[in-house]
Amino acid sequence: MHRKVALVVTALIAMAFAAPVQAADPAKKITLKDPAGDDKGPGKYVYPTDPAYTAKSFDLRSVQIKDKGSSIEFKVTIGARIKDVWNSKDWDGNGFSLQFVQIYIDTNHKAGKGHTRPLPGLGSANFKADEAWDKLVLISPQGKLRLSSEVRYKAKKMRKDVVIPRKTKARGKTLIAIVKKKDLGQPTKDWGFQVVMQSNEGYPDKKDILTRRVNEIRGQHRFGGGHDSNCDPHVIDMLAGKAKGDASEARAQFAALQYVCKKKVATLPMIYPFK
Amino acid sequence: MQYRTRIAVAIGIASLTVAASARADLSKFDIGAKIYTKHLTTNDDTQGLLWRGNPFWADQIKGGNGVGSEFELNFKGRVSDFVLAGARVSSRFGERWQDYWESGNRMYGNKINTSGDSVGMNRASYMKLRGTWIQVSPQAYGIDYIRIGSSDLGMFNPWTIGRLRFIDRDNGKGYFVSGHIGGDNPLQYLLAAVALPKLWVGPWWSTGLGDPALQNPFWSADWAYAATLRWQPTDGTTIRFVGTMTRDLEVDPADPDALGSTNPGCKDKLGHSIPGCQADHAVDLYTRYGAINATLEIEQELGETSRIDALVAYSQQRIDENMTANGVKLNQGISPVVYKNTDDLAVKARFATDDPLEWGLSFKAEYFNIGSEYNAIFGGRREADVLLTEGFLGGGQLPTLNLANEFVDWDEQWVESCIGWHGATALATFENEDGDIKIELEYTFLRFNTDAQNRDVDSLYPDFLHSDGYTDTGLYDYANVSDRGRDPRSVYHRNQWRRSQIVVLRGVKQFDAGRGLELHWKAKYILDKDFRSLEGPDDDYVGHILQGGLKLAAIVSDGVKVALGTRVDRWFEENRRGTLELGYGDDETERISTYLQASYSFGGLRAGYHLEYLHKNQIRERESDQLWNVWRSKATMEVAW
Numbered sequence: 001m002h003r004k005v006a007l008v009v010t011a012l013i014a015m016a017f018a019a020p021v022q023a024a025d026p027a028k029k030i031t032l033k034d035p036a037g038d039d040k041g042p043g044k045y046v047y048p049t050d051p052a053y054t055a056k057s058f059d060l061r062s063v064q065i066k067d068k069g070s071s072i073e074f075k076v077t078i079g080a081r082i083k084d085v086w087n088s089k090d091w092d093g094n095g096f097s098l099q100f101v102q103i104y105i106d107t108n109h110k111a112g113k114g115h116t117r118p119l120p121g122l123g124s125a126n127f128k129a130d131e132a133w134d135k136l137v138l139i140s141p142q143g144k145l146r147l148s149s150e151v152r153y154k155a156k157k158m159r160k161d162v163v164i165p166r167k168t169k170a171r172g173k174t175l176i177a178i179v180k181k182k183d184l185g186q187p188t189k190d191w192g193f194q195v196v197m198q199s200n201e202g203y204p205d206k207k208d209i210l211t212r213r214v215n216e217i218r219g220q221h222r223f224g225g226g227h228d229s230n231c232d233p234h235v236i237d238m239l240a241g242k243a244k245g246d247a248s249e250a251r252a253q254f255a256a257l258q259y260v261c262k263k264k265v266a267t268l269p270m271i272y273p274f275k
Numbered sequence: 276m277q278y279r280t281r282i283a284v285a286i287g288i289a290s291l292t293v294a295a296s297a298r299a300d301l302s303k304f305d306i307g308a309k310i311y312t313k314h315l316t317t318n319d320d321t322q323g324l325l326w327r328g329n330p331f332w333a334d335q336i337k338g339g340n341g342v343g344s345e346f347e348l349n350f351k352g353r354v355s356d357f358v359l360a361g362a363r364v365s366s367r368f369g370e371r372w373q374d375y376w377e378s379g380n381r382m383y384g385n386k387i388n389t390s391g392d393s394v395g396m397n398r399a400s401y402m403k404l405r406g407t408w409i410q411v412s413p414q415a416y417g418i419d420y421i422r423i424g425s426s427d428l429g430m431f432n433p434w435t436i437g438r439l440r441f442i443d444r445d446n447g448k449g450y451f452v453s454g455h456i457g458g459d460n461p462l463q464y465l466l467a468a469v470a471l472p473k474l475w476v477g478p479w480w481s482t483g484l485g486d487p488a489l490q491n492p493f494w495s496a497d498w499a500y501a502a503t504l505r506w507q508p509t510d511g512t513t514i515r516f517v518g519t520m521t522r523d524l525e526v527d528p529a530d531p532d533a534l535g536s537t538n539p540g541c542k543d544k545l546g547h548s549i550p551g552c553q554a555d556h557a558v559d560l561y562t563r564y565g566a567i568n569a570t571l572e573i574e575q576e577l578g579e580t581s582r583i584d585a586l587v588a589y590s591q592q593r594i595d596e597n598m599t600a601n602g603v604k605l606n607q608g609i610s611p612v613v614y615k616n617t618d619d620l621a622v623k624a625r626f627a628t629d630d631p632l633e634w635g636l637s638f639k640a641e642y643f644n645i646g647s648e649y650n651a652i653f654g655g656r657r658e659a660d661v662l663l664t665e666g667f668l669g670g671g672q673l674p675t676l677n678l679a680n681e682f683v684d685w686d687e688q689w690v691e692s693c694i695g696w697h698g699a700t701a702l703a704t705f706e707n708e709d710g711d712i713k714i715e716l717e718y719t720f721l722r723f724n725t726d727a728q729n730r731d732v733d734s735l736y737p738d739f740l741h742s743d744g745y746t747d748t749g750l751y752d753y754a755n756v757s758d759r760g761r762d763p764r765s766v767y768h769r770n771q772w773r774r775s776q777i778v779v780l781r782g783v784k785q786f787d788a789g790r791g792l793e794l795h796w797k798a799k800y801i802l803d804k805d806f807r808s809l810e811g812p813d814d815d816y817v818g819h820i821l822q823g824g825l826k827l828a829a830i831v832s833d834g835v836k837v838a839l840g841t842r843v844d845r846w847f848e849e850n851r852r853g854t855l856e857l858g859y860g861d862d863e864t865e866r867i868s869t870y871l872q873a874s875y876s877f878g879g880l881r882a883g884y885h886l887e888y889l890h891k892n893q894i895r896e897r898e899s900d901q902l903w904n905v906w907r908s909k910a911t912m913e914v915a916w
Contacts, residue, residue, distance in 0.1 A: 081576060169706070
């Protein structure tokens with residue numbers, strides 16, 4: 001009897017181990033990386049002079065996208081600890097002040113669908129037609145009310161595709177946003193991503209959505225190294241290349257963001273991690 | 276070339292030229308403007324645009340019924356690649372719409388009539404230059420910029436020189452040099468000389484004016500000097516030093532060259548020459564009041580999610596009693612300084628870890644020990660907070676007697692002085708994975724370095740006259756005609772042996788309803804015990820302060836948010852106020868407020884509305900009971916372009 005029981009147990013254990021392990025869906029957790037020290041836009045951008053803008057505060061390092069059932073979690077890590085230098089509680093904010101991250105998602109990789117212009121406020125920059133974005137997640141220190149109002153007023157045509165997270169917070173060097181899946185859809189291996197690092201500006205230009213401008217000469221609250229007209233991309237850091245984090249991606253970013261006023265517009269490349 | 280083609284080319288060239296010059300203009304010169312309108316209503320007969328005005332002077336604009344507007348212009352220019360400049364011009368806030376045509380004249384003394392010349396400049400909405408600055412980047416080694424002019428002084432900290440309150444933001448002026456030395460981990464520095472405001476930084480809230488000890492106050496050479504150093508030796512370590520010194524100089528009244536000299540001819544009353552006295556067209560100066568405040572702060576990251584911040588602060592004040600009258604003695608104990616030379620220390624250490632196990636659980640703990648005579652005379656006055664605890668009042672704690680809970684409306688938070696506080700706070704936060712629940716639990720234990728028996732509050736330590744009872748900041752009046760409780764600056768008492776505990780539990784739950792529905796809730800309990808005199812009759816104070824709040828908020832449309840809430844307070848206070856001679860009374864307070872809030876943000880317009888009903892019943896043992904049934908509202912509207 002004991003022998004039989006032992007055999008059954010052994011068989012069950014063997015079956016359990018022998019059962020084909022169901023391969024985890026790779027789109028359940030996606031990690032994208034970006035090299036350190038490329039928080040210079042097309043290569044020459046410099047931070048504003050105010051001491052609040054500490055070094056590496058806009059240096060994108062990694063992005064993690066995780067399927068958590070009914071929600072999707074985005075984790076964006078930068079090079080410095082995230083501080084709440086302007087006490088965001090006072091303006092119904094999310095516990096940090098400086099950063100503003102825009103996560104562009106191409107869900108179909110097809111030309112003719114989606115938007116090729118980014119959200120207003122990134123200066124002159126475009127996505128390629130076949131890399132147009134379909135969804136955009138905003139990780140901002142601003143409260144939902146301000147964000148939704150800005151998008152409604154300044155980006156009416158994009159409004160239905162802009163997703164404001166249910167929850168946004170900072171943890172160490174990481175910004176975390178939780179988005180309802182019903183607002184974004186189910187991530188698949190076809191999805192492409194671009195993550196743009198900008199700075200939160202509470203008093204933006206009248207056409208910009210809460211972004212800080214890049215001028216030729218940096219100011220107390222203005223990035224420098226760009227152009228005083230709007231022909232430069234107001235992108236401080238972003239993903240490039242294959243988003244593995246190697247040094248060549250810094251060069252790829254600088255190249256993609258090159259611009260010549262009235263002649264050449266910077267490009268925001270979409271990264272397709274499974275292609 | 277055909278005529279039409281030539282015309283087209285000419286137009287094209289012209290338009291290019293216009294575009295180029297427009298671009299140059301934009302890059303060199305920016306103008307921003309703002310209009311702010313506020314409407315207060317209250318079911319009383321006060322008239323004005325501000326619930327609490329200046330406690331010291333009648334400012335003619337405070338009151339609960341009124342609507343008025345303010346307009347400001349901000350100019351910023353790039354003079355060259357190396358020089359920036361800016362200015363702000365703003366109208367005086369105080370003219371009610373009903374004032375209609377006031378010119379600023381006061382042709383009828385203090386009598387107000389229907390002419391346009393009776394209420395003065397405070398109600399005339401005149402435009403005033405609020406601040407100017409020039410900033411130069413000299414392209415010299417080690418210097419990033421030199422700034423001359425206005426600054427909000429936000430580069431220091433509340434323990435030394437505080438960021439100026441919002442209404443004062445351009446009033447601070449000085450010389451500032453900022454730069455860095457070294458390569459990868461440079462030493463960053465800032466040197467500053469800041470003009471001392473004639474109001475507030477010194478005994479009698481002044482740098483001489485109004486001090487009965489001075490016949491001819493001299494305030495035009497009063498400065499604060501400051502230096503900050505910041506060094507980041509490694510990625511995770513930051514060391515910061517801030518040192519400041521204030522000097523209020525006054526003339527030697529015996530100097531024959533001084534205005535109003537007691538020895539103008541260097542002769543005594545009998546006509547004899549005074550030895551050593553000789554006019555030389557130079558006036559000797561003495562320091563009436565001087566203060567030093569310095570902090571050393573170390574911030575150390577411990578891995579990805581944890582860190583420690585530690586701060587040591589030093590405070591010193593020196594008073595020349597020949598040039599400073601005793602404000603404690605002569606001003607009913609209302610003074611921003613202890614009337615003697617002082618030296619004291621403060622320490623604070625905070626540990627914080629943000630969800631280290633990724634279970635949604637974060638934790639902060641803080642130890643603080645602030646000396647009983649620490650005082651940041653030029654420190655943060657409000658809109659800042661140095662401690663983790665919610666404290667008694669909920670609006671922040673600052674290490675100064677110079678708090679500025681004035682020029683506020685009833686919906687604003689109050690700061691309290693933490694001089695002498697010694698204790699610890701623990702704060703645990705839980706956020707669930709879906710991000711729709713957040714719960715915080717906070718506990719603070721407090722003892723007080725200001726505990727003393729028979730402390731001299733008659734001539735040395737200011738007690739701010741009204742030092743008993745839990746403070747009602749929503750029904751506050753400076754003269755305390757309505758028994759509003761302790762002045763938030765009252766840290767010294769004749770007899771004190773006090774221990775306090777504060778527990779706060781608060782949370783928010785988001786619901787998937789409509790565009791987003793949030794339920795906020797809060798419960799707070801304060802156990803406040805003060806044995807007061809340790810001898811003699813029973814005067815022990817025991818306060819059980821209970822507070823509960825509930826708020827339901829919903830975004831009903833893009834840019835529109837409404838909220839409905841209530842706050843219920845019950846305060847049970849044994850031996851709440853009185854004296855040993857007259858005895859003390861046990862008092863109870865019921866306080867309920869219900870409010871409706873709305874905010875609207877659209878196309879650059881921001882508007883807010885707050886309507887509340889407040890019922891308060893104060894049941895007093897030794898005095899008659901008091902009742903409040905107050906309706907009040909505040910509406911604001913702001914556009915900037």
